[in-house]
Amino acid sequence: MAKNCNLCPRQCNIDRTKSLGYCQSPDTVRIARVGLHEWEEPCISYGKGSGTIFFSGCNLRCVYCQNNEISSYLHGTEISVYTLADEMLKLQDMGAVNINFVTPTHYADKIILALDRVKHKLQIPTVYNCGGYENIETLKALDGYVDIYLPDLKYYSPKISKKYSGCGDYFDVAVKAIAEMARQTGKPTIDDDGHMKSGTMVRHLVLPSMYKDSIEAFDNLVKTVKPQEIAVSIMCQxxxxxxxxxxxxxxxxxxxxxxxxxxxxxxxxxxxxxxxQDKSSAKKDYVPVFDYKQGE
Ligand code: SF4
Known part of the structure; x- marks a missing residue:
């Protein structure tokens, strides 16, 4: 990474070894949980579960964040790039069906460094599970490292995205990012066992009182990205x-x-x-416990 951080569209342009930007994240990788996770979409979690690595901090910090304990309050442990790489191999050994980087955007440069060490040893796909507010340059740097993109498409209206996530340009940025992701991965591929092997799946959480904005978001998404090029997941949790x-x-x-x-x-x-998604998933029970301890 260049000395000053411009990894995401916030373009804070600050040195993260000396100060913090919008994501509140230091330069050193901070994670809150590593483990097998069963509650992703079936094609991501089938079998023993998705090998999730939850990163602390976030470049969106939505007012309704279900993982606010780590996104806003930065609960977690600082680890080296070497440990991050080791955790990926451990997850593979545990039987994970993929390596799932959750809220990775502000550590994209470190994830690339870690994958440089272990990508050749991974026999399972990597999943970039992000908020959709992404820089095209950062995504281009990830080309070849990511097998599955799992971006959110949260809002259409600039007024709503500004109100809940502090960015009025969310939709325009996210749609361009999704188009770049789909270009990199190609059409979704799902094997005979129902596991997604590559592709881009756009997630959308339907917010209360906002269904019209949800419809606008999808109606306008397909003006830029062909529906055949991506998968979608509509969530009610x-x-x-x-x-x-x-x-x-x-x-x-x-x-x-x-x-x-x-x-x-x-x-x-x-x-x-x-x-x-099954409506019964709209419960706090489905929020994982953020309990990472190095060496366990
Ligand atoms: S990753 Fe964090 S510090 Fe860097 S530009 Fe984005 S919000 Fe700012």
């Missing part, structure tokens, strides 16, 4: 947490009717691969 109480319109769960309005619209757009 939202529950109010973190700062949601300050925003009455999102201080409740998403209703089944709101969720189905989005699903039914997305079904008309021609995606070949799509996933819907």
């Amino acid at each position: 939202y529950f109010p947490t973190h700062l949601s109480k300050n925003y009455p319109e999102i201080n409740r769960k998403t209703t089944t009717l709101e969720y189905m309005k989005v699903v039914n619209f997305v079904r008309t757009l021609g995606f070949e691969y799509g996933f819907m």
Whole structure:
């Protein structure tokens, strides 16, 4: 990485060994959990589970973040690039079906360094599980290191993205990022066992009171990215947490009717691969425990 950090569209241009930018993350990798995770989409978690590495800090810090303990409060442990590489191999040895980097954007440069050490030893795909607010230059640097991109597409309206995630340009940035991801990975490939091997899957969490914005987001996404080139996953696991109480319109769960309005619209757009989520997943029980300790 250049001395000053411009890894994401926040373009803080600061030296992270001396000060912190929007993501509040130091230059040294900080992680909060490493382990097998069963609650991703079936094609990502089938079998023994996805080999997740949760990074502390975030370049979006959404007001309703379900992982706010690590995204905003930076709970976690600092580790070296060498340890990060070792953790990937350990996950593979545990039977993980992939290596899943969760909220990786602000450590993309370190992930590349770690993968330089171990990518040739990994027989399972790597998954870049991000918020969608990504720099094209950073994504280009990841070309060849990432097998599956799992970006969010959170909002369409600049007013809404500014209000909940502090970035009015979210949709424009995210759509260009998704187009670059799809260019790199090609169309989704899923093997006979139901495991995704490569491709880009766009995730969308339907927020309460926001289903019209969800529909706008997908309606406009397909003007740039062909539905045949990506998979989609529509999620309903939202529950109010973190700062949601300050925003009455999102201080409740998403209703089944709101969720189905989005699903039914997305079904008309021609995606070949799509996933819907069970409504029972809208519970705190599905938030993992962030308990990483080095050497365990
Ligand atoms: S990764 Fe963090 S410090 Fe770097 S530009 Fe993004 S928000 Fe700023």
